[in-house]
Structure formats: C-alpha cells, structure tokens
Amino acid sequence: MANQSKQAKRLREQARRNQLIRYQSGEPCGNGHVAERYVKTNTCVECLRQWRLNNPTKIANYAKEWQSANRAHLREYHRKWRNDNKERWSALLQKSYKTRRAKKQAKQ
Numbered sequence: 001m002a003n004q005s006k007q008a009k010r011l012r013e014q015a016r017r018n019q020l021i022r023y024q025s026g027e028p029c030g031n032g033h034v035a036e037r038y039v040k041t042n043t044c045v046e047c048l049r050q051w052r053l054n055n056p057t058k059i060a061n062y063a064k065e066w067q068s069a070n071r072a073h074l075r076e077y078h079r080k081w082r083n084d085n086k087e088r089w090s091a092l093l094q095k096s097y098k099t100r101r102a103k104k105q106a107k108q
C-alpha cells in the first residue's frame with residue numbers, strides 16, 4: 001500500500017474523531033481509484049466493491065460461517081425485528097404465501 005500524505009492521514013484521523021465509517025482521502029489508492037476509504041482499515045471503497053464482485057463464493061461462505069457462529073444472536077435479532085415490524089412481517093408472510101400458491105398452481 002502506498003504511503004499516504006500527512007494531509008490524508010490528518011483527514012482520516014479527523015474522520016475517526018467524528019466517528020465516521022468512511023472518509024475522502026483525495027488521493028488515489030494502489031489501484032488508482034480516487035474513492036472514499038474506510039476509516040478503520042484504510043481500504044479503498046472501490047477496491048472492496050470490485051473484490052466483492054470477483055469473490056461471490058467467499059462472501060457467501062463468510063456469511064454462512066458468521067450465521068452459524070451467531071445463531072442465538074440472529075434468532076433474537078429476528079424475533080425483535082418481527083415484534084417491532086409486525087405489519088411489514090405480516091405483509092412479507094402474505095407475499096411469500098401468494099408466491100408459493102402461484103408456483104403451486106403453475107405446476108398443476
């Protein structure tokens with residue numbers, strides 16, 4: 001990774017103090033993107049976006065691993081969400097019911 005200028009370092013530090021997730025360094029990354037960077041890792045947003053596009057299986061595997069390691073957390077999170085979003089949840093259920101029924105009828 002190319003060394004950042006004092007200016008870019010100062011902008012990152014400022015963003016960290018303001019508890020921002022991303023900041024604009026104004027300088028190109030190693031791959032020449034002049035894009036925002038993540039404050040925590042200093043990763044270029046554009047590089048990460050391209051990496052994600054090129055590695056869909058890795059993303060899916062990370063997600064699966066995380067989900068199986070955090071089952072209890074997810075169960076609680078979804079329970080709370082359903083409780084806080086009763087109308088949206090019942091709309092989703094209805095939609096899913098209708099889709100399934102339509103598929104079933106299409107098969108017959």
Ligand SMILES: [Zn+2]
Pocket residue numbers: 029030031032033035044045046047048
């Ligand atoms: Zn980049």
